[in-house]
Amino acid sequence: GQSLEQPSEVTAVEGAIVQINCTYQTSGFYGLSWYQQHDGGAPTFLSYNGLDGLEETGRFSSFLSRSDSYGYLLLQELQMKDSASYFCAVKPGGSYIPTFGRGTSLIVHP
Amino acid sequence: EADIYQTPRYLVIGTGKKITLECSQTMGHDKMYWYQQDPGMELHLIHYSYGVNSTEKGDLSSESTVSRIRTEHFPLTLESARPSHTSQYLCASSEGSGYTFGSGTRLTVV
Numbered sequence: 001g002q003s004l005e006q007p008s009e010v011t012a013v014e015g016a017i018v019q020i021n022c023t024y025q026t027s028g029f030y031g032l033s034w035y036q037q038h039d040g041g042a043p044t045f046l047s048y049n050g051l052d053g054l055e056e057t058g059r060f061s062s063f064l065s066r067s068d069s070y071g072y073l074l075l076q077e078l079q080m081k082d083s084a085s086y087f088c089a090v091k092p093g094g095s096y097i098p099t100f101g102r103g104t105s106l107i108v109h110p
Numbered sequence: 111e112a113d114i115y116q117t118p119r120y121l122v123i124g125t126g127k128k129i130t131l132e133c134s135q136t137m138g139h140d141k142m143y144w145y146q147q148d149p150g151m152e153l154h155l156i157h158y159s160y161g162v163n164s165t166e167k168g169d170l171s172s173e174s175t176v177s178r179i180r181t182e183h184f185p186l187t188l189e190s191a192r193p194s195h196t197s198q199y200l201c202a203s204s205e206g207s208g209y210t211f212g213s214g215t216r217l218t219v220v
Contacts, residue, residue, distance in 0.1 A: 031207055040216075042200055043153070045208035087153070096141055096160070096204070097168075102152040 002026045004101035011107045020073045020104045028093015032071045035087045083108045116212035131186045133201030142184040145200040191219045
């Protein structure tokens with residue numbers, strides 16, 4: 001089976017940098033994705049890492065190390081609107097269906 | 111700009127009623143999914159489809175059924191709603207690495 005571990009909550013102040021980690025155990029591996037979900041809203045796709053290394057999209061970056069079964073989402077220049085839940089999701093080998101983590105609630109303080 | 115639409119957005123119904131949650135996408139994606147999510151919790155896969163006339167059950171048994179007669183349409187039906195079905199239901203579609211989610215249907219069974 002598949003399992004993912006991510007912190008349940010992270011707090012930070014506006015303007016800071018925060019890193020949300022995700023470790024996973026899967027049978028085979030296709031890639032690691034990140035999603036953002038505001039309270040009462042739908043998840044929105046942020047990034048995908050299929051290979052090792054860093055992917056940058058504006059203030060957000062995502063990193064993957066397949067040998068360590070580990071990835072992270074890095075958020076820079078935090079803004080109040082970044083307060084949301086962030087889910088990592090892994091696509092195991094041989095499947096199009098990702099497994100989602102429990103989500104990390106990010107709280108940004110002024 | 112949402113390309114996947116769910117209706118209704120909110121629904122309150124009585125126990126024992128039959129309901130259908132609608133989901134349509136305009137992106138031509140073959141793969142579509144239904145997830146159930148309680149507030150602050152992870153997403154649980156209920157059903158998925160790889161294309162027309164292809165449907166499979168996910169990890170969570172929710173006494174629901176789906177159909178996929180047209181590529182763009184993937185409705186979810188609860189034959190007899192129960193209070194335990196109270197939750198948010200999210201429809202998604204995918205082509206490649208990322209999912210696109212609908213805005214969700216927040217269902218309350220009284």
